[in-house]
Amino acid sequence: MKYLIDHTPRMATKYFSSYEEREESFRKIVFSLIPRKYSGPRLFWSDFKNITLDELMKFIRQPCAYITSNPRDGLAFGTPWQVLKAAVMSARKTNQARILSVEKIAADYVISDLLMQPLRTLSGGETVKLALAKASIASYYSNKLIIASPFSWLSRENKIFFQKLYDHYARSEIPIELFALEGEDSEEPVSGSDFQRAFWMHTTDFILHLKGLQISLGSSLNPIHSRQAVARVEDFESALVSPCLIVGENGQGKSLIAKVLAGAIAFDGRAEIVCEETSGPARLLFQDVISQTLLRSFDAIAATSSPNNGLKPIELCEAILKASWEYATHFGKSVEEKKYLNSNGFRSLLEVKAILIAVRLCNRPNALILDEPDWGLTRASAIALVAAVIKIAHELGTPVILISHKPWWPTIANSIIQVERTPKTINDKGGSSFEIRLSRC
Numbered sequence: 001m002k003y004l005i006d007h008t009p010r011m012a013t014k015y016f017s018s019y020e021e022r023e024e025s026f027r028k029i030v031f032s033l034i035p036r037k038y039s040g041p042r043l044f045w046s047d048f049k050n051i052t053l054d055e056l057m058k059f060i061r062q063p064c065a066y067i068t069s070n071p072r073d074g075l076a077f078g079t080p081w082q083v084l085k086a087a088v089m090s091a092r093k094t095n096q097a098r099i100l101s102v103e104k105i106a107a108d109y110v111i112s113d114l115l116m117q118p119l120r121t122l123s124g125g126e127t128v129k130l131a132l133a134k135a136s137i138a139s140y141y142s143n144k145l146i147i148a149s150p151f152s153w154l155s156r157e158n159k160i161f162f163q164k165l166y167d168h169y170a171r172s173e174i175p176i177e178l179f180a181l182e183g184e185d186s187e188e189p190v191s192g193s194d195f196q197r198a199f200w201m202h203t204t205d206f207i208l209h210l211k212g213l214q215i216s217l218g219s220s221l222n223p224i225h226s227r228q229a230v231a232r233v234e235d236f237e238s239a240l241v242s243p244c245l246i247v248g249e250n251g252q253g254k255s256l257i258a259k260v261l262a263g264a265i266a267f268d269g270r271a272e273i274v275c276e277e278t279s280g281p282a283r284l285l286f287q288d289v290i291s292q293t294l295l296r297s298f299d300a301i302a303a304t305s306s307p308n309n310g311l312k313p314i315e316l317c318e319a320i321l322k323a324s325w326e327y328a329t330h331f332g333k334s335v336e337e338k339k340y341l342n343s344n345g346f347r348s349l350l351e352v353k354a355i356l357i358a359v360r361l362c363n364r365p366n367a368l369i370l371d372e373p374d375w376g377l378t379r380a381s382a383i384a385l386v387a388a389v390i391k392i393a394h395e396l397g398t399p400v401i402l403i404s405h406k407p408w409w410p411t412i413a414n415s416i417i418q419v420e421r422t423p424k425t426i427n428d429k430g431g432s433s434f435e436i437r438l439s440r441c
Contacts, residue, residue: 040297065138125250183379242399277397
């Protein structure tokens with residue numbers, strides 16, 4: 001199944017063979033108002049200074065609603081309530097949306113309990129639902145809706161919210177354009193036997209141990225009722241085999257657990273991965289990989305200092321890219337060419353992912369965690385990259401943990417963990433709480 005809806009004259013889908021091609025096409029249709037962030041500061045500032053008043057006026061004269069490949073980029077305020085309130089105020093200027101309210105739209109997209117939560121604490125799926133809700137309001141002052149990769153962030157259960165948005169625009173007879181990467185909407189599992197037999201000869205064991213884990217999600221930004229939200233994690237201990245897959249619907253806590261294991265957020269309690277061949281905390285590659293570059297260029301990331309253990313980021317990066325190409329070639333896959341530099345000399349997102357992963361592997365972590373590793377890649381390129389990373393990581397004795405809501409990966413995993421969370425409740429300090437539960441599949 002490609003989409004939940006039928007393609008109609010009101011919706012057109014364009015597929016691209018690389019992230020860079022898709023982003024360039026997307027930028028053009030929104031009058032080049034979005035600077036590119038994936039190849040360092042030179043490209044970003046070049047795009048930024050080339051934004052002209054003429055382009056801004058074109059956008060004003062031909063207003064369109066859009067959701068970028070990272071939906072957070074179009075959400076400019078501190079909380080979901082502020083984002084939706086600003087959109088409602090814009091819509092009401094048209095005299096067509098007098099009955100619009102933040103509360104009604106939030107209820108439609110099931111984000112009512114997130115309205116006062118800091119935007120930075122939302123999960124990827126929650127962020128997408130907020131972007132869809134904002135786009136729904138924008139229909140009152142837009143003549144087109146443009147979305148980049150709508151299904152990279154949404155789990156199967158939450159695709160109904162895209163359907164809701166589509167239905168709303170269809171009733172209003174406003175056209176929709178989707179910009180997707182080849183194969184990203186596939187629901188076919190990866191061929192497990194071929195994937196494993198062809199690419200790695202051994203596995204890596206490790207133990208995941210969580211005890212008394214409690215995570216503060218920050219205080220509500222509502223000045224009247226500022227209370228702390230807390231996530232508690234049920235105790236869990238299990239011997240696992242790499243590659244391990246963590247699965248669950250949007251907003252269940254998958255990425256939250258990953259950030260705890262990597263020491264990326266503060267927590268109380270115990271959370272550790274024990275692996276005989278490595279030491280130190282796990283290292284994490286975010287789904288939002290571009291923000292993890294901190295706007296650094298490929299060369300700046302490659303120059304990151306690493307422990308004196310003989311491993312060099314650029315050499316590991318080259319090994320990952322070489323293995324990725326070999327895997328794709330072995331199975332006759334159509335992936336990005338070996339020479340990844342584009343005509344302007346900027347590195348591709350695939351290279352940027354590879355160098356970020358290489359920097360993390362150089363630290364010999366207890367595990368390498370890849371959060372939604374297919375983001376920004378075609379299906380063929382994503383499978384090839386994951387295969388290559390597992391191969392190189394296993395050679396170093398490092399377990400690999402994949403986090404995904406997509407049905408691609410269960411067939412290649414040697415162990416699987418399901419993550420679920422309970423509904424929010426009010427804790428004894430007046431803030432919201434929920435519990436995250438992990439279980440072996």
